[in-house]
Amino acid sequence: MSEVKFSKEHEWIKLDGDTATIGITQHATEMLGDIVFVELPEIGSSVAKDGNAGVVESTKAASDIYTPVSGEIIENNQSIVDDPAKVNSDPENEAWFFKLKITNKSEMDSLMNKEEYEKFSKESGN
Amino acid sequence: MDNKITALNSLHKKYGAKLVSFAGYEMPIQYSKGIIEEHKSTRENAGIFDVSHMGQLFIKGASSLAEDLEKIFPVELKSCKLNQSKYSFLMNDEAGIHDDLIITKVVDGFNIVLNAACKHSDFKLLKELLGDKYEMNLSEELSLIAIQGPKAVKILEKIIYGVSELKFMNGNSFNYLDESIYITRSGYTGEDGFEISMKNKHAELFTEKLINEGANLIGLGARDTLRLEAGLCLYGHDMDINKSPIEASLKWAISKNRIISGGFIGFEKIKSQIENGISKVRVGIKPEGRIIARENTVIFSEDNKNIGKITSGTFGPSIQVPIAMGYIENSFSKIDTKIFLEVRGKKYPASVSNLPFYKKSYVKGVNK
Incomplete structure (x- = not known):
């Protein structure tokens, strides 16, 4: 399994063969606050890199979720739809958002590694 | 434009507040535990709210004041008992709401608590309506701290003896550190609670005492979820100048x-x-x-x-x-x-x- 990569929109992505698992980062959940609603992309739908792929709502506001790579959705995590608070408690493991079949692995190249992401999220202050 | 701060600003920071700009003030939207925890702790225990950004307007005057205020507000003020509070609105001729407020009869007149975003325009409007007949003061020296929740009464009673005797929507003066402070039994969360008006210089230590007795600081985020669960209107959202109290179901x-x-x-x-x-x-x-x-x-x-x-x-x-x-x-x-x-x-x-x-x-x- 490859290393975890990160996007500027605060998503994490883990690639296993052609299958990418995508979720939002701990840092993102800290910015969002308590998550009370999750909407995920439908299985079988196609999503394009940096395109809309779901919504999370905190007690304060709604935020779009973007996919860091293009592909076809093959699985979504219903357990976070039923219990959105899971996203706050374990965002980078159990509370993954969706899995997709990646269409272009080179899209991974522009993403950040953990160290770069930590620097990015600290510097951007968001 | 620079935001104003309240007397509790450094205390907010000390307790991990996320501060936001609200009605010209730097105010806490939440503290480190988050909105849901804050909300629940208010419903189950007691929450402390810094509402010092709200306007505290004092109008001094004799008996003609009640009569003149009745020409403005749709409540009975001539018959209002000493220390009794009433919820009301400042309207225009078309019954559009300029602001909603709490008006309380005090010894030498009335005090009115106004929304932060409206307080200066309210003051101007009331000054125009009342003329120079009465002394009017929109206080900058006073903080306003609310404590809300089922344990609010027990906690506050430990610090200010006698508050448990207050009836809902009634207030009184109490002694605190050899000074007179004014407390009303009121709030905006759907819980029992109190609003305490005291000099800015005492606000921080007083709030620390409430925290030591077991109350938690609550930000604007949970204040919003609490008031919405209680079905209460937020000015500028659920009511404004284009809506009348009748349309607002009030x-x-x-x-x-x-x-x-x-x-x-x-x-x-x-x-x-x-x-x-x-x-x-x-x-x-x-x-x-x-x-x-x-x-x-x-x-x-x-x-x-x-x-x-x-x-x-x-x-x-x-x-x-x-x-x-x-x-x-x-x-x-x-x-x-x-x-x-x-x-x-x-x-x-x-x-x-x-x-x-x-x-x-x-x-x-x-x-x-």
């Missing part, structure tokens, strides 16, 4: 005698709305499922007609479902009427609901 706050006798600003419009009806009215709305309908969400009828707009919407942490309020065409305002809410281009089913969403269930023997 007729209960206009005293019955004043509806008959009139003589206050906006009376003609209020009277005509009561007699002839209104086209839109504020209602509670419960979405089905977990979808959250935020402010400005459009409301549709079952036959797809645009019938109104959401003015406040969130997730209710104590009732574990999404809740909203909005203005809807009167013919759709009956409880349980099925409606649809358009969120991100999709229509979701919802129904018109009773308010409040959250009702306090008092357990006998608990408040010993």
Whole structure:
């Protein structure tokens, strides 16, 4: 399994063969606050890199979720739809958002590694 | 423009507040535990709210003051007892609401608590209406701290002896550090609680005492979910200059005698709305499922007609479902009427609901 990569929109992505698992980062959940609603992309739908792929709502506001790579959705995590608070408690493991079949692995190249992401999220202050 | 700060600003920071700009002040939206924890701790224990950004207006005057204020506000003030508080509004001639407020009869006049965003324009307007007849002071020296929740009374009583004797919507002066402070039994969360007006210089230590007795600091975020569960309006959202108290379902706050006798600003419009009806009215709305309908969400009828707009919407942490309020065409305002809410281009089913969403269930023997 490859290393975890990160996007500027605060998503994490883990690639296993052609299958990418995508979720939002701990840092993102800290910015969002308590998550009370999750909407995920439908299985079988196609999503394009940096395109809309779901919504999370905190007690304060709604935020779009973007996919860091293009592909076809093959699985979504219903357990976070039923219990959105899971996203706050374990965002980078159990509370993954969706899995997709990646269409272009080179899209991974522009993403950040953990160290770069930590620097990015600290510097951007968001 | 630089934000003002309240006397509790450094205390907010000390307790991990996320600060935001609100009505010209730097205020805490939440502390380190987050909105849901803060919300629940207010419902189960006691929460402390810094509401010092709100306006505390004092108008001094003899008996003619009550009479003159009755020409402005739709409540009975001549017969108002000493230390009694009343909820009211400042309206224009068309009964549009400039602000909602709490007015309390005090020894030498009245004090009025105003919304932060409106306080300076309210002051100007009231000054114009009352002229130079009375001494008016919008205090900069006073903080306003609220403590709300089932344990508020026990906690505050430990610091200020005698507050437990106060009745709801009544106030009194108390001694604190050899100074007189003013406390009312009131609040905006649907819980029992108090609002304490004291000099800025005492506010921080006093708040630390409340924390030491077990109350938690609560930010604007949980204040919003608490008041919305309690079905209470937020000025600038659920009411504004384009809505009347009748449309805002706040007729209960206009005293019955004043509806008959009139003589206050906006009376003609209020009277005509009561007699002839209104086209839109504020209602509670419960979405089905977990979808959250935020402010400005459009409301549709079952036959797809645009019938109104959401003015406040969130997730209710104590009732574990999404809740909203909005203005809807009167013919759709009956409880349980099925409606649809358009969120991100999709229509979701919802129904018109009773308010409040959250009702306090008092357990006998608990408040010993």
